[in-house]
Every structure is written in structure tokens, then in C-alpha cells.
Amino acid sequence: MPDRRRADARRNYARILAVAEEEVAAKGADASLEQIARTAGVGSATVRRHFPSRRALLEAVSRKWIEALCVRAQELTGRSDSREALLEWLGDVVAYGVSVRGLAAALAYDDVADPVHENSCSAAMQEAGDPLLRRAVQDGAVTTGVTVADLITLIVGIVLATEHHPDPAARADRLFRLAMAGLSPQT
Known part of the structure; x- marks a missing residue:
């Protein structure tokens, strides 16, 4: 099934996921969603949109x-x-x-x-x-x-x-x- 999200949404998702992988590897399941958003250069609402x-x-x-x-x-x-x-x-x-x-x-x-x-x-x-x-x-x-x-x-x-x-x-x-x-x- 093709990904119908806009190109910027796909980039944000990939960036958030890459940062989340690093944060979870370092801090475990309690990694800060706010820190993930900051490091990825997006707002916390963007993180929540991709990962509710x-x-x-x-x-x-x-x-x-x-x-x-x-x-x-x-x-x-x-x-x-x-x-x-x-x-x-x-x-x-x-x-x-x-x-x-x-x-x-x-x-x-x-x-x-x-x-x-x-x-x-x-x-x-x-x-x-x-x-x-x-x-x-x-x-x-x-x-x-x-x-x-x-x-x-x-x-x-x-x-x-x-x-x-x-x-x-x-x-x-x-x-x-x-x-x-x-x-x-x-x-």
C-alpha cells in the first residue's frame, strides 16, 4: 500500500523515528517524548500525530x-x-x-x-x-x-x-x- 502522506510528513516521521530509536536505546521505555521532539526539530504535537x-x-x-x-x-x-x-x-x-x-x-x-x-x-x-x-x-x-x-x-x-x-x-x-x-x- 503506497504511503499517501506528504513528503514533509514522511521526512518528519523518519526523523522522529531515528531520534526515538537513539533515545529509547539510551533511556529505555521512559525516553522523553518532549526530548525526542526537540532533538528531531519538531513540535510535540507532530510527534503525537505520528505516534498517538x-x-x-x-x-x-x-x-x-x-x-x-x-x-x-x-x-x-x-x-x-x-x-x-x-x-x-x-x-x-x-x-x-x-x-x-x-x-x-x-x-x-x-x-x-x-x-x-x-x-x-x-x-x-x-x-x-x-x-x-x-x-x-x-x-x-x-x-x-x-x-x-x-x-x-x-x-x-x-x-x-x-x-x-x-x-x-x-x-x-x-x-x-x-x-x-x-x-x-x-x-
């Missing part, structure tokens, strides 16, 4: 990472060990969540549904992860009733809980592995 909510901005900033994770899920679909394929993809989600500031916030499911703005990041991850999870459940490798939303929520919690740890990647990976293994010793 903080979530919309975070989703736009996270889009390339979400697309990479969706591609990764497709690559892993069809592997012979369905549990290992699912866990590898979820491990990638953890690693991206730790290394890409703002991604966990973009993936978080809000208690309050926004009927105007669906969480496109979560929707894309749901669609990408469903085949992996469905196959693992069919193979008896994952408990029936687990959803991709459950798993993403768990990962978001782990990433957010470890973001200030001296080694967030190692701590998040440990907690993720513990959650996936459970507390019972392996028999």
Missing part, C-alpha cells in the same frame, strides 16, 4: 527487532525437537529483550485494552510463536493450555526484573531457564 501513544512509538522503534524474531520463529518451525525449537526461540526473545531497551515494554500486555491501538508487537509475536507452541503441545513437550501470551508475559517480567542487574543477560537467561525447567529435579 508511547506504546505506538515503542512499537515503531521495536518493529525491526520484532520482525527478526518472527523470521527466527519461522526458521525454527519444523525442527525435529519441537520443545527445543520453542525454547530456542523464547531464548532469543529473552536475549533481544535484554539487549534492546524498550522492547520488553513494547511487548508488555496492558490490563486495559486500547480498542483504537492494538499491540502490533504482541500480535506479531503471537502469530510467529503459535506454530512453535502448537507443535510442542501436540508432541507432549509443553503443557496444554500454555499460550504464547503467557510465555511473552513471563519473558517481559524476567527482562524488566533484571534490567538493573550487573549482568542482566546472564541473570535473565538463568531465570528463563529456571522457569522453563521448573523447580522439580529432572528424573
